[in-house]
Amino acid sequence: MRLEYFQMITRVISFDAEAKTLTAAADVPAESPVFEGHFPGYPLLPGVLMIEAMAQTSGWLILGLNGLTAMPFLTGANSAKMRDFVPPSTPLQVHAHLIGDGSGYAVTKAHITREGKKVAEAEIRFAVKTFPDPKFAQMIREWGERLEFPFEKLAAA
């Protein structure tokens, strides 16, 4: 996680195109300017960043399922719950499962676990749009390489 750059995923652990699931590691850093304000003397990962982590994990799932042909953009989060505090230096796993998709949209259910215990969950919705330009698509592919996304498992578009 690089919180100040909104890069919430450390690496992709697994991607299953048939089951429509993806799991990612999200290692909360020991230090970040975010923790200086949230909260001074009592640092906690903000709940909105947990939602962002679930959105990014879901985003990689959708990209994997569409063969990196269209970009998911966050449009909504329903039934979001933050069940426990997450302090610095916490290794998290983020799980996403596609529950619906159609023409120009996708919907996932996602949750975050710490040592197997659920700490957050949400249903997340996306508009799925053509990449604004080829450079954007290339940037996403390179980002995926840094996250060790298993490109060999990409679903056919």
Next chain:
Amino acid sequence: MSSTFETVSKIISETCDIPLEKITPESHAIDDLGIDSLDFLDIAFAIDKAFGIKLPLEKWTQEVNEGKAKTEDYFVLGALCAKIDELVAAKGAA
């Protein structure tokens, strides 16, 4: 069994918080009901799930943008329900 219009109007009412009595087969989703593209994605998800189809929203939008169709061809609710019935029938025939 509910009619297509009853199901669709209920979905729109619940998704967009629009009173059911304001929704008629003549209502234009955009011009009369003020539904925006974001809400329409949520409506499409609910319709797809309810009828077991996939509304071709992107194709319709492209046709409107290219002047090959008018918004009322797809977004007046009576016409939308007719399209849904066609998609359901095509799915059954497949």
